[in-house]
Amino acid sequence: MLAAGPGGDQLARHPLLPVDPPAIVERRVLGHGGSADAQADLRALLERTGAAAALREQPTARNAARLACVIRADGDVSGTVAQLRDPSEQVRAWFNRYRAPEAVAFALAAAVLEECGYLTVADAAVRLRTALVAPEAAPADLRFGDRLGHEQQWIRLDLPEGGAFAPPRVRFRNALLGQVILSYAWNLLDGRRETVLDWLRGLLYHRDLEVRARASVAAGVLALADPHYAVHRFLTAWAGSTSWPLRQAAATALGVAGSRPETADAVWELLHQWARGDASAQQRRLAGTAANAVGGQLGRAAPDRAVAVLRSALDREDDWGTLAPVAWGGVHLLHQGQIAAVLQAYLDWSEPQDLSPMVVKSLSAFVFAVSQPYQEPVIGTGGDARVPGVPVLLGELPRQQDRLAELWARALARRPVQDSALEALRTWIDTYADKSPGSLDAVEALLVSVARRPGRHRERLLWWLEKWARDRAKPSAAAARLLTTLEHAR
Numbered sequence: 475m476l477a478a479g480p481g482g483d484q485l486a487r488h489p490l491l492p493v494d495p496p497a498i499v500e501r502r503v504l505g506h507g508g509s510a511d512a513q514a515d516l517r518a519l520l521e522r523t524g525a526a527a528a529l530r531e532q533p534t535a536r537n538a539a540r541l542a543c544v545i546r547a548d549g550d551v552s553g554t555v556a557q558l559r560d561p562s563e564q565v566r567a568w569f570n571r572y573r574a575p576e577a578v579a580f581a582l583a584a585a586v587l588e589e590c591g592y593l594t595v596a597d598a599a600v601r602l603r604t605a606l607v608a609p610e611a612a613p614a615d616l617r618f619g620d621r622l623g624h625e626q627q628w629i630r631l632d633l634p635e636g637g638a639f640a641p642p643r644v645r646f647r648n649a650l651l652g653q654v655i656l657s658y659a660w661n662l663l664d665g666r667r668e669t670v671l672d673w674l675r676g677l678l679y680h681r682d683l684e685v686r687a688r689a690s691v692a693a694g695v696l697a698l699a700d701p702h703y704a705v706h707r708f709l710t711a712w713a714g715s716t717s718w719p720l721r722q723a724a725a726t727a728l729g730v731a732g733s734r735p736e737t738a739d740a741v742w743e744l745l746h747q748w749a750r751g752d753a754s755a756q757q758r759r760l761a762g763t764a765a766n767a768v769g770g771q772l773g774r775a776a777p778d779r780a781v782a783v784l785r786s787a788l789d790r791e792d793d794w795g796t797l798a799p800v801a802w803g804g805v806h807l808l809h810q811g812q813i814a815a816v817l818q819a820y821l822d823w824s825e826p827q828d829l830s831p832m833v834v835k836s837l838s839a840f841v842f843a844v845s846q847p848y849q850e851p852v853i854g855t856g857g858d859a860r861v862p863g864v865p866v867l868l869g870e871l872p873r874q875q876d877r878l879a880e881l882w883a884r885a886l887a888r889r890p891v892q893d894s895a896l897e898a899l900r901t902w903i904d905t906y907a908d909k910s911p912g913s914l915d916a917v918e919a920l921l922v923s924v925a926r927r928p929g930r931h932r933e934r935l936l937w938w939l940e941k942w943a944r945d946r947a948k949p950s951a952a953a954a955r956l957l958t959t960l961e962h963a964r
Contacts, residue, residue: 502542579603591641694730749786762799769806
């Protein structure tokens with residue numbers, strides 16, 4: 475900031491610093507002569523009432539002055555803090571003040587893509603802003619980063635720690651703001667709803683998987699406001715589309731839309747309806763989307779309902795088109811921790827142990843599940859004890875040995891499934907067992923259990939283990955060890 479002196483020929487330069495809300499409160503409450511004890515008491519009051527957190531979330535001089543007035547008047551500090559931290563009130567006040575397409579576009583882009591890098595969010599905001607305004611002769615000079623200090627104070631850019639080479643991440647200061655912004659824009663910006671939906675759909679084809687995942691979650695947040703409207707407006711069209719990204723987005727969005735008790739029953743009823751549909755191509759895609767949807771948050775909360783949807787989608791006479799999505803739905807349920815429910819379902823569905831389509835489909839889904847290595851989710855909570863790159867069911871052997879032994883025995887004995895089951899077993903022995911300590915011992919106990927079952931299980935396992943152990947191209951030491959164990963087991 476430059477200040478002109480007398481006659482305009484002398485200039486004084488004053489550096490401008492970011493607003494320090496706690497300092498404003500302290501100055502207004504204590505003046506210039508506050509003692510150390512008074513300052514400590516004031517800081518303790520700010521922390522105890524949540525005022526310090528409110529000032530971090532909304533670092534504006536206006537809020538600091540408002541809190542200072544309440545403190546000086548011995549007013550209800552906690553009540554004032556609650557009003558300041560209310561996400562709905564923050565969003566309403568912000569949208570009433572800032573209505574320019576630039577501001578709205580970046581707020582919505584951040585709400586959808588929070589935790590993504592700044593450039594990713596900025597590019598998405600530019601595309602949305604372009605859709606919100608009339609065509610321009612040249613690209614607009616948009617500098618969203620410059621607006622964060624005044625228009626978008628509820629957003630911060632977090633730089634990587636320790637000098638790591640990574641983009642700055644866009645984050646809201648209040649974790650609930652992103653969802654509230656989406657709901658506000660969807661419900662109240664009536665003239666822009668169509669444009670926002672088209673823009674969100676475009677993000678579902680982004681090359682970055684994280685962008686697609688977060689856009690899918692955002693679609694679910696929009697559906698929460700009015701699930702009935704969302705189902706007829708875009709979810710059914712996405713779920714029955716020939717486009718895989720749209721079907722995946724619909725499945726994720728339905729998981730979010732059914733995450734609340736007041737909407738869960740309606741979403742489950744819709745999924746059951748889709749799973750039981752007719753044999754048309756679109757109905758098959760709807761059934762597949764339903765199977766995909768129950769593998770997420772919905773299935774984790776209600777595994778019995780999820781398994782029922784999977785069975786309805788799989789048991790569709792001679793329709794094999796839903797096998798792949800049902801198999802993936804089972805894998806996703808396993809990754810959600812619903813091991814017992816999924817394995818028991820495979821056991822119940824294949825109980826006849828004949829060549830009927832349902833038995834073959836069920837065992838095929840099981841073999842697919844044991845063949846899929848665990849991958850950490852794109853949007854996860856961290857702290858997962860599973861071993862990346864190793865099938866979840868391999869790590870579950872000690873706890874689920876009886877169920878797994880029976881399913882392995884059925885799959886290895888059924889000719890339509892046998893080849894893929896043998897291939898999966900060898901991969902367990904030669905590839906995955908080395909990546910997970912103790913897994914080969916667990917596989918050894920599993921095969922001993924399978925071999926002891928009535929029938930030709932022991933002879934079959936001995937023949938294949940010997941073949942793998944003596945493979946000229948790639949002899950298997952692990953198979954040789956298991957062969958020796960089975961030969962001595964009774």
